[in-house]
Amino acid sequence: MQDPYYRREHLAQFSAIGESRPDLAEKFFAYYGAVMGEGTLSAREKSLIALAVAHAIQCPYCIDAYTKGSLESGADLEQMTEAVHVATAIRGGASLVHGLQMRGHHDQLSM
Template identity: 40%
Template sequence: MNKDLYPKITQELADQRTDLAPEIMTVWNNFSKTVLKEGALPEKTKQLIAVAVAHVTQCPYCIRSHTKQAMRKGASKEEIMEAIWVAAEMRAGAAYAHASIAIDEMEK
């Protein structure tokens, strides 16, 4: 990871984020915990979804965090890689699907 572009998250940086917006951080942490806890979907599935979405949004912090969490929840390396491939297909599929917009514009 590019250390200039993506600094390592230290306790000091985490504390600064909290100090700058303590109420929002409390709400964010509660929201995150609530969304990712066991519900209609198992926690492992939610973490696999998070890994896939992290690859689509291209968040290196999220990729690391949710990959680690997915493994802690029992996801295999193969399941994680398959989730990443689903994300890649969706990202590529969106580009393909949107070609119809360009074709529509070219035909005007």
């Protein structure tokens, strides 16, 4: 069987990245934990942001982790779907707004 680039078990094995340069891994995971804990935003809101970002960067590990994280923190499918649409709108909008650059170049080059 062909070895896939993405392997499901890597998500659970994420901490193994610290087997080299554990000092850096420790800093990263401490920062990650601090960011994702309860703050002025709720755990549910942070999970939904993470879920949206996961779709924007198209990371299968993050989609897996934050689908579960969103459910655990009390989000439902409607909210999760809205979060994915937010990511989609921003990605689409980011492409579209570059159309103004295209228009500028067009106008510069055209008689």
